[in-house]
Amino acid sequence: MKKALIAIWSIMHLFIGMAFASDGNDWLTYYEKSGFLETPRYAQTIEFCRRLDNESKFVKFTDFGLSPQGRQLPLLIVDGKGKFEPEDISRRKLPVILIMACIHAGESDGKDAGFQLIRDIIINKKYQNVLDKTVILFIPIFNVDGHERFGPYNRINQNGPKEMGWRVTAQNLNLNRDFLKADCPEMRSWLKLFSTWLPDFLIDCHVTDGADYPYVISYAIENRQNMAEPVRQWINTNYLPNLEKRMETCGFPLIPYIGFKDGFDISKGAMSWVTPPRFSHGYGAVQSRSFLLVETHMLKDYRTRVASTYQILLHTLEIISGDAQTLLNANRDADRITSNLAGSDFALRYKMNEDTTWLDFNGYESEVINSEISGGKWIQWTQIPKQSRIPWFNSADPANWTRIPYAYIIPPEWGELIDGLELHGVTIERLKHEVPLEVDSYKFKNVSWQNDSYEGRHPLKFGIDLVSETRTFPVGSAVVICNQRTNRIIAQLLEPEGYDSFVSWGFLDAIFEQKEYAEDYVLESLSRQMLKDRPELEKEFKEMTAKDSSFAVSPSKRLDFFYQRSPHWDSKINLYPIGKLTNFQELPLE
Ligand SMILES: [Zn+2]
Numbered sequence: 001m002k003k004a005l006i007a008i009w010s011i012m013h014l015f016i017g018m019a020f021a022s023d024g025n026d027w028l029t030y031y032e033k034s035g036f037l038e039t040p041r042y043a044q045t046i047e048f049c050r051r052l053d054n055e056s057k058f059v060k061f062t063d064f065g066l067s068p069q070g071r072q073l074p075l076l077i078v079d080g081k082g083k084f085e086p087e088d089i090s091r092r093k094l095p096v097i098l099i100m101a102c103i104h105a106g107e108s109d110g111k112d113a114g115f116q117l118i119r120d121i122i123i124n125k126k127y128q129n130v131l132d133k134t135v136i137l138f139i140p141i142f143n144v145d146g147h148e149r150f151g152p153y154n155r156i157n158q159n160g161p162k163e164m165g166w167r168v169t170a171q172n173l174n175l176n177r178d179f180l181k182a183d184c185p186e187m188r189s190w191l192k193l194f195s196t197w198l199p200d201f202l203i204d205c206h207v208t209d210g211a212d213y214p215y216v217i218s219y220a221i222e223n224r225q226n227m228a229e230p231v232r233q234w235i236n237t238n239y240l241p242n243l244e245k246r247m248e249t250c251g252f253p254l255i256p257y258i259g260f261k262d263g264f265d266i267s268k269g270a271m272s273w274v275t276p277p278r279f280s281h282g283y284g285a286v287q288s289r290s291f292l293l294v295e296t297h298m299l300k301d302y303r304t305r306v307a308s309t310y311q312i313l314l315h316t317l318e319i320i321s322g323d324a325q326t327l328l329n330a331n332r333d334a335d336r337i338t339s340n341l342a343g344s345d346f347a348l349r350y351k352m353n354e355d356t357t358w359l360d361f362n363g364y365e366s367e368v369i370n371s372e373i374s375g376g377k378w379i380q381w382t383q384i385p386k387q388s389r390i391p392w393f394n395s396a397d398p399a400n401w402t403r404i405p406y407a408y409i410i411p412p413e414w415g416e417l418i419d420g421l422e423l424h425g426v427t428i429e430r431l432k433h434e435v436p437l438e439v440d441s442y443k444f445k446n447v448s449w450q451n452d453s454y455e456g457r458h459p460l461k462f463g464i465d466l467v468s469e470t471r472t473f474p475v476g477s478a479v480v481i482c483n484q485r486t487n488r489i490i491a492q493l494l495e496p497e498g499y500d501s502f503v504s505w506g507f508l509d510a511i512f513e514q515k516e517y518a519e520d521y522v523l524e525s526l527s528r529q530m531l532k533d534r535p536e537l538e539k540e541f542k543e544m545t546a547k548d549s550s551f552a553v554s555p556s557k558r559l560d561f562f563y564q565r566s567p568h569w570d571s572k573i574n575l576y577p578i579g580k581l582t583n584f585q586e587l588p589l590e
Helices: 003-021 042-055 086-092 109-122 128-133 185-197 229-249 280-286 302-322 324-339 415-423 487-494 520-533 536-547 555-564
Strands: 059-066 072-079 096-101 135-139 201-208 217-220 254-256 290-297 345-352 356-370 377-393 396-403 407-410 435-449 460-473 478-481 579-581
Touching: 042 059, 042 072, 042 109, 059 185, 072 109, 072 185, 086 185, 096 109, 096 185, 096 302, 109 128, 109 135, 109 201, 109 302, 128 302, 185 415, 201 280, 201 302, 217 302, 229 254, 229 290, 229 302, 229 324, 254 356, 280 290, 280 487, 290 302, 302 324, 324 487, 345 487, 407 487, 415 478, 415 487, 520 536, 520 555, 536 555
Parallel strands: 096 135, 096 201, 201 290, 217 254
Antiparallel strands: 059 072, 072 135, 217 290, 345 396, 356 377, 407 478, 407 579, 435 460, 435 579
């Protein structure tokens, strides 16, 4: 960012606002009419959507589902030919761009910016190239129930609007942690919308918390190895350099969405990370689609923040409409590569390494003093600009690998998992009769659950051992053949070590429970008989007693030693019920 640009930010915002306020038509948005201070409630939001629909043949207002409190999840479809069916649009080969706001309902910038932009395109006939070359899906409020928990005190760090919605849903769940596990009805509806339209580019609008600095707007987009290469290249070559240039020119220079190594001393460096798929932009990576996270800065006034969001939405639409085919080709190639991953090694997780590049960062001078209130340190930001060049930890290495099999087989009793896969657009086939199959699978060990509830669940940690065995899979078992554009999601959900796997979120907790118990006096005689029949057990038993003191002093553990080695022990406990077929095999499919 050039220093002079900081000074012209506020002047730019003034002009952007005045152009709308002075044109005299009655198409001002609620936000504009309020003097750029307020955001509309749900009812007024729906009213504006209906008005756009009534006025223009290029806009359709619909919903993509209902919230737990019964509200419509609003969706505006904007198409230059007035075609609103996904099949019509996919025939015309136009990029579909999904813009969503208020996933965190208190962060309403995207709602007001999106309405201004769509009004400018449809009513004021601006940016017609965008209308000709893209299809826009706009969700003004995703978290509709949370949005109506409305009040002035919902965002302690945030400078406006006057009142706003609440971060999470009526069920107290954070939609922006729910993309993979899909516990929220709103998310399940969104995933159906995603699979139906398969958008080519997505934008999720937020307001960030964090350190104070002059930048109004920051962004994240998954552009490391976790994103399929053609899309990664498109982002890094076609999109980001262009966007950064345009945003700087219009007075809103961009900064990547970063954290600081040391919150009290920024000179120690900035860091980025590979985002798990529970988050919107991380979900983009497992769907091989660019998903832009927009984060305006909480301390900037509402009007400035909305103006910056307007610009990033507009410039993204213009960049894509200016070269739509390149994006469509990148997405097509990414899907082809992903469909062919079977037999390849695939990284489930990444860790940041110590490599750094330099980041030119425009911050504020700050002072750290001792606080008599907290007893700790208190950082005080001035408004004095301070330019610095800081190390940026922005490079990742794969942390664990799996090999994508020919297929996963899921017994039919695990219907919740099968339904979950289908929500993400995974194609499921079924066994038409029972069949014994030689499969790879996992045995879990050292399983422990997180004590505190997180998103209504208690995620777990575990170790795994690979097992290979013949299992008989019943009729109706789901066969997930790994020849799909969703292969990355299939692996992330079904490989236990994935960031957001079904196992780690606790969908399979019951497999870790012992359900049959032996009386001690029965085990006493059983163990004596076993030692007589299998003398080699004695050596193992003595070794265990010698090396493991907790074992040595525990009567139940000592008796369990024999129970677990007897044919009475549950052979399925701690065993993953899902099998992997490594290689192609003819299967009796329905
Ligand atoms: Zn947010």
